[in-house]
Amino acid sequence: EAGVAQSPRYKIIEKRQSVAFWCNPISGHATLYWYQQILGQGPKLLIQFQNNGVVDDSQLPKDRFSAERLKGVDSTLKIQPAKLEDSAVYLCASSLAPGQNSPLHFGNGTRLTVT
């Protein structure tokens, strides 16, 4: 079984620039998550999709962050404009369904540095 694929692995941008991350979940996984992990902290959920619909984006800074999941498969997360405090690892995860019977499978993440 192929894992969750993310690209790019690393990205360095200047503040006020824009950036996009891509995620391809495990085939057949209906639920897709984007997490932000700042150095020294645990992963924080930014947005959760069920198929191509958003079920939780309560912690997504919507003035600068956006995400979409077209056709219920791949997803992109965009930041525009970036701030210094957006420097973090952005993790994509997928699961068969939300909840306790379906553990999250994570990609290796994209490390974003904003200078």
Place this chain on the structure above:
Amino acid sequence: DQQVKQNSPSLSVQEGRISILNCDYTNSMFDYFLWYKKYPAEGPTFLISISSIKDKNEDGRFTVFLNKSAKHLSLHIVPSQPGDSAVYFCAAIYSGGYQKVTFGIGTKLQVIP
């Protein structure tokens, strides 16, 4: 508001001994708990879980204990091996709503050969 707390940022254990990683939670609505393990430059991987209706779950060298009254869980690794050196995240789910997974900040375990 940190609903899942891991108060020990790091832990060093001798190979062959027991590693005990602790986790506390504040939200009494959480009813399912998980441990994830993370190596550098990789995403977290699922390790073991426990439902709130149980107080213990065992999988090989890994055992998770849950004390609901104290809102505390722990992960025991026996015997510890150098390959267990990683960051361990405690996570919790509330099965109502969107079943969001909430993570702690992690504990870095070093197993010394």
